[in-house]
């Protein structure tokens with residue numbers, strides 16, 4: 257499964273966490289401005305856009321250092337702290353999103369993982385989040401034997417073909433033996449499907465999904481039924 261948006265989500269919401277950080281550092285910004293700027297920052301500073309701007313040859317390659325630099329740029333864009341506050345504000349938010357208590361598991365995750373494990377599936381997460389994901393998953397989902405594939409460790413982000421290739425190699429199986437469930441059409445459905453993985457698109461909302469709507473599922477419970485009925 258994908259991680260953020262599929263298995264876990266920030267709680268409190270991202271805009272609230274940024275707002276609280278702004279307030280505790282004497283930065284005056286309203287929640288709506290923060291929410292809007294964060295949305296924009298996520299696309300302006302996507303790994304691809306960030307690396308392209310830096311002149312990197314393979315803009316979907318990543319490392320933990322790249323992730324730190326990228327999140328620094330995002331925090332700077334959203335909260336615009338004065339130079340003397342920049343490090344403290346960034347560190348505050350970096351630490352905040354590295355703590356399990358600031359994330360929650362969607363309610364349908366544990367039953368879904370249990371059913372898949374009982375049915376004999378090997379379980380794992382394939383995520384564009386960084387190494388902060390490991391302690392979060394260990395704390396929130398301690399009972400499952402989950403293999404973690406984190407882009408900053410793999411060296412490539414989804415939707416790079418190399419990401420899916422590396423994961424397949426490390427699982428020592430054929431592409432069609434892997435099924436990815438995720439909430440991002442391009443990263444979790446379209447690109448892995450082109451590589452040969454099976455995929456399911458979890459929308460988690462009533463909005464019509466993108467792409468192949470016959471494979472959209474609102475909840476993990478619905479997706480699991482579809483898998484086990486195959």
Ligand SMILES: O=C(O)COP(=O)(O)O
Nearest residue numbers: 258259260382383384385
């Ligand atoms: O942090 C991100 O960029 C999203 O991570 P995800 O791949 O687990 O959805």
